[in-house]
Every structure is written in C-alpha cells, then in structure tokens.
Amino acid sequence: MRIGVITFPGTLDDVDAARAVRYAGAEPVxxxxxxxxxxxxxxxxxxxxxxxxDYLRAGAIASxxxxxxxxxxAAGRGTPVLGICNGFQILCxxxxxxxxxxxxxxxxxxxxxxLLRVESTATAWTGGLRVGQELLVxxxxxxxxxxxxxxxxxxxxxxxxxxxxxxxxxxxxxLADIAGIASADGRVVGLMPxxxxxxxxxxxxxxxxxxxxxxxLQAAVSAA
Amino acid sequence: MAKVVVDxxxxxxxxxxxxxxxxxxxxxxxxxxVADVRQGKHFVLEVDDSVDDETLEQVAATLLANPVIEDxxxxxx
Numbered sequence: 693m694r695i696g697v698i699t700f701p702g703t704l705d706d707v708d709a710a711r712a713v714r715y716a717g718a719e720p721v722x723x724x725x726x727x728x729x730x731x732x733x734x735x736x737x738x739x740x741x742x743x744x745x746d747y748l749r750a751g752a753i754a755s756x757x758x759x760x761x762x763x764x765x766a767a768g769r770g771t772p773v774l775g776i777c778n779g780f781q782i783l784c785x786x787x788x789x790x791x792x793x794x795x796x797x798x799x800x801x802x803x804x805x806x807l808l809r810v811e812s813t814a815t816a817w818t819g820g821l822r823v824g825q826e827l828l829v830x831x832x833x834x835x836x837x838x839x840x841x842x843x844x845x846x847x848x849x850x851x852x853x854x855x856x857x858x859x860x861x862x863x864x865x866x867l868a869d870i871a872g873i874a875s876a877d878g879r880v881v882g883l884m885p886x887x888x889x890x891x892x893x894x895x896x897x898x899x900x901x902x903x904x905x906x907x908x909l910q911a912a913v914s915a916a
Numbered sequence: 917m918a919k920v921v922v923d924x925x926x927x928x929x930x931x932x933x934x935x936x937x938x939x940x941x942x943x944x945x946x947x948x949x950v951a952d953v954r955q956g957k958h959f960v961l962e963v964d965d966s967v968d969d970e971t972l973e974q975v976a977a978t979l980l981a982n983p984v985i986e987d988x989x990x991x992x993x
Contacts, residue, residue: 744941747934747955753941 696733704741716905738779751781780882791840797865
C-alpha cells in the first residue's frame with residue numbers, strides 16, 4: 693500500500709508522518725503542495741505544521757493549494773485521508789470535515805502528552821482500535837479548539853462521527869471534548885493530537901499512535 | 917457607553933507577509949486583478965463617557981498598535 697504525505701511550505705511533521713507510514717508497513721510517497729499529482733496513492737496523510745505561516749486562518753490558504761483540489765476529489769472517491777493538527781485544520785477549511793479549529797481557551801499554546809479516548813472504530817483509520825481504548829500521544833497546538841454549531845455537533849454524535857475525545861482533561865476547550873472527527877463515510881478523519889509522534893517508545897510517549905496507520909492498511913486489505 | 921473603532925494597518929513601507937500570502941492565494945484561486953493585499957486589525961471598544969480622545973490615542977499608540985511598524989485610526993462610531 694502506498695500512502696501519500698503532503699508537504700506544504702511550513703509543514704513540520706511530514707517526515708514523522710512518513711516514518712509512521714513506514715513503521716506500519718506501507719510505502720510513504722512524498723506529495724508536493726503545488727502539484728496536481730497524487731501519484732496513484734491509496735491513502736493520504738495531511739500532516740501538521742504551520743502551512744503558509746498559518747496566515748489568514750490556520751489551514752485556510754493550504755486548503756486551496758493545487759494538491760488539495762486532488763485530495764478533495766480523491767476523498768469523494770473514498771480514498772482514506774487523515775489530517776493531523778494543521779492537517780485537520782486544512783481538511784475543515786477545505787470542507788472535507790465540518791466545524792472549525794479556533795484559538796485555545798485560555799489562549800495558551802498547549803504542548804503535552806495527551807490521553808485520547810477512541811469513540812469510533814467505524815472509520816478507515818481506527819478500525820484496528822477498540823472503542824474506549826485510551827491512546828497517549830503528543831498534543832502541540834495553539835488553535836486546537838474544535839467548534840461547530842449545535843446542530844453539527846449533534847449530527848456528529850448521532851452519526852458516530854466523533855472519533856476521538858480528550859481524556860484526562862480538555863486541553864483547549866474543544867466542544868464536547870472533541871479531539872477528532874470523521875466524514876459521513878468514515879474515510880476522512882481529522883484530529884488535533886499527533887499519533888505520528890507516538891509510534892515507538894524510543895522517540896515518543898508510547899507506540900499508541902501506530903494503530904491509526906496499521907488500521908488503514910487493514911481497511912485496504914479487507915476492501916480488496 | 918460609546919463605541920470606538922481602532923483600525924491598525926502595517927505601514928506602507930513595511931513588508932506584510934500575511935497580506936502577501938493572501939494575495940498569492942487569490943492568484944492561485946484564479947482571481948485576477950488583485951494587485952496587493954495588506955492585512956490589518958480591527959478593534960471595537962465599548963467605552964464610557966469618561967474616556968477622552970487623548971486616552972484613546974494613548975491606548976492605540978501603546979497597546980493596540982506598534983508605532984514603529986503600524987499606522988492606526990481611532991474612530992468614534
């Protein structure tokens with residue numbers, strides 16, 4: 693399986709995302725923001741960082757980059773897409789996921805190891821996890837507070853599209869403790885914390901994050 | 917209570933990377949004819965009648981704007 697990892701100007705976590713893909717047993721494929729070429733990948737990771745300096749709004753300018761036209765089209769065909777942190781912001785700005793990420797409550801940039809509770813395994817990226825399982829992964833963001841109107845939150849909850857909630861305290865004031873959500877078809881997932889930084893206890897707080905990347909491989913195998 | 921608006925903009929000679937990033941995005945969106953974008957800040961203050969113009973000017977000059985790099989306009993709405 694080939695998984696694309698996009699690099700925008702200002703992306704920071706593309707190398708770790710590619711490493712996580714490799715650890716999971718897939719082949720990482722570098723994708724460039726200015727290209728219209730997805731290189732035939734089977735899934736896509738939109739990694740974290742500060743694309744285009746986060747000017748205007750976090751993720752706003754990246755959401756209209758040439759590669760994102762292709763990502764939106766691929767998502768429409770059911771290609772799994774994972775947005776992490778700035779990638780989550782980009783997917784929301786691109787309209788692939790509902791809601792928005794705004795400044796943290798308290799306005800502090802939060803950098804810590806965060807417990808995440810798995811709320812849904814009905815997605816391409818969490819099929820190998822268990823509902824109620826807790827993952828310890830790094831969180832590092834200043835604009836991580838998920839907001840949406842009440843009807844959207846109710847719909848996300850009713851459709852089992854809240855994928856991750858914060859456990860052990862809400863770090864940023866996100867509505868309903870929401871840390872990650874999925875598209876209606878469960879193929880597109882976005883979350884603020886960084887599973888790609890927690891794939892090996894040597895370099896992260898745990899190896900809990902690897903489960904997202906192995907899940908998408910399992911999803912591909914079972915679909916084939 | 918009165919409403920006071922303070923608009924803060926980067927000085928014309930100061931490079932505005934935020935505005936330039938937005939201008940570049942507009943070009944890529946296919947919008948032609950936008951020669952330049954400058955991005956600033958818009959503050960809305962609710963003040964009571966005891967706050968005079970001199971105080972407002974001081975608030976703008978010392979906190980809301982950095983006079984080294986920004987211009988500002990105080991308007992009583």
